[in-house]
Amino acid sequence: MTRGQLLVQKRREKGLTRSDLAKIFDVSEEKVARWEAGELPDSEYLLRLADVLGISVEDILREDAETSPEESAQAASSEACKEALEVQAASSEDAAPGVPTDDAGNDAPVGRTVRRGGADAPSGANGYSPLERKVGYAILAIFAVFFLVAAAVKIAGYVTRPRELTEENYREYLEIEIVPETSYNPEAYIVRVTALADISDLSLTLSLVFPIIALNEEVTRTVSFSGDLSEGEQREEQVALPGISLGARWESFSVSGGLR
Amino acid sequence: MKQKYDIRFLICQIAVAVLGAIGFFAGGRPEGLVVYLPDMVLSIAMIYFNYSLCKWANRWHGFWNERNPGSGEPSRYFQLSGKVGGWFLYLLGLGCAGLAWII
Numbered sequence: 001m002t003r004g005q006l007l008v009q010k011r012r013e014k015g016l017t018r019s020d021l022a023k024i025f026d027v028s029e030e031k032v033a034r035w036e037a038g039e040l041p042d043s044e045y046l047l048r049l050a051d052v053l054g055i056s057v058e059d060i061l062r063e064d065a066e067t068s069p070e071e072s073a074q075a076a077s078s079e080a081c082k083e084a085l086e087v088q089a090a091s092s093e094d095a096a097p098g099v100p101t102d103d104a105g106n107d108a109p110v111g112r113t114v115r116r117g118g119a120d121a122p123s124g125a126n127g128y129s130p131l132e133r134k135v136g137y138a139i140l141a142i143f144a145v146f147f148l149v150a151a152a153v154k155i156a157g158y159v160t161r162p163r164e165l166t167e168e169n170y171r172e173y174l175e176i177e178i179v180p181e182t183s184y185n186p187e188a189y190i191v192r193v194t195a196l197a198d199i200s201d202l203s204l205t206l207s208l209v210f211p212i213i214a215l216n217e218e219v220t221r222t223v224s225f226s227g228d229l230s231e232g233e234q235r236e237e238q239v240a241l242p243g244i245s246l247g248a249r250w251e252s253f254s255v256s257g258g259l260r
Numbered sequence: 261m262k263q264k265y266d267i268r269f270l271i272c273q274i275a276v277a278v279l280g281a282i283g284f285f286a287g288g289r290p291e292g293l294v295v296y297l298p299d300m301v302l303s304i305a306m307i308y309f310n311y312s313l314c315k316w317a318n319r320w321h322g323f324w325n326e327r328n329p330g331s332g333e334p335s336r337y338f339q340l341s342g343k344v345g346g347w348f349l350y351l352l353g354l355g356c357a358g359l360a361w362i363i
Contacts, residue, residue, distance in 0.1 A: 124311040124339050127266035132343070136269060140276045143354050147279040150361035154286050 003060060004038040010053035011036075024052060165199060165257035173197045173259065178208065178248050185244045191237045195229035202229055202257040210245040220251060266308070273304055273350070280357025287360040299353040306346035314338045 001009070011021060018036070022029045025045055035041050041049055041060065050057045128136065162169055175194040180186030193204060204225040211218045223237045277300040284292045306313065314334035322329030334342075 124314075124334065124336075125262075126309050126311050127262060128269055128307070133265060133269050137272065139351070140272050143358070144276050144279060146358055147276070147283060147361060150283065150358070151279075151286065154361070 004036045008036045170255045189239045191223045193235045198260040199229045200258040204255045207252040208248045210248045212243040214243040283357045283361035303349035310342040
């Protein structure tokens with residue numbers, strides 16, 4: 001058995017691949033392949049190589065390394081496993097190993113990977129990586145704070161909402177329109193009130209002045225609305241005039257009510 | 261241990277999604293939940309089961325297109341693209357929920 005064959009045999013007996021040896025000695029796989037082809041390893045690797053493979057330095061230095069009787073017996077007894085080891089070594093030297101994770105979710109230290117039947121090791125796992133969890137917690141915290149602040153503002157706005165309809169805030173809750181009944185020479189107008197929110201006990205009084213063209217004078221009409229209005233509800237009052245009027249102006253206005 | 265950390269993070273994801281869903285009611289837009297809830301369910305599932313989904317997609321593609329399909333192990337790029345897509349959907353949903361809260 002040559003030096004190279006001895007190294008190959010011992011490596012396989014230890015269940016190591018060329019890649020594993022390369023990593024242990026911090027050399028390239030090509031270098032390990034050259035050792036196994038018969039090249040004498042550098043002196044700095046001899047002691048450690050002998051220790052890792054379980055042989056003596058003399059065995060490595062010998063051109064035609066002969067195994068001891070004990071080693072021959074071991075080699076014979078492991079003959080049944082050798083074929084499986086060769087298959088594993090061949091597949092592990094060709095394919096990239098998988099990356100199992102340890103309990104903390106970190107990548108496991110590089111070492112032997114045992115494969116069965118040539119199947120690839122899992123290349124990942126369900127769940128989250130540690131970096132993903134870190135960044136994810138930061139993003140979730142930002143959104144959670146935002147949602148909680150928005151909820152607090154909504155609750156505060158609801159608690160401090162105005163409870164009464166006044167002349168200062170009625171425009172937010174009431175829409176008042178005065179529209180002519182006909183588009184041409186109107187002699188009657190419709191006063192329409194639309195509730196923009198739920199209003200209870202509405203009391204709205206409008207005093208409107210209509211200039212009558214034919215009579216050359218102004219006519220005052222008072223319109224009142226009362227009761228409960230729900231959001232979107234409309235009330236109308238018709239105002240009949242003695243002649244044609246092209247517009248109206250408000251003379252006085254009063255409003256009161258409760259906001260739900 | 262990893263599973264415990266993962267479950268904890270998953271619960272936080274779901275909790276923030278629920279907070280966002282409340283915003284649709286608070287903002288008076290419950291009809292937005294029709295899009296929001298499926299988006300959240302889909303994105304959270306995509307993020308958590310990313311590896312299994314990628315592997316299933318590869319296996320199905322190999323079964324359908326190849327005579328001798330391989331193991332279906334997804335590449336890192338495929339897994340990364342699945343994660344990016346899942347997180348994009350999730351953050352998009354949270355953004356819409358944020359708008360529902362403030363508008």
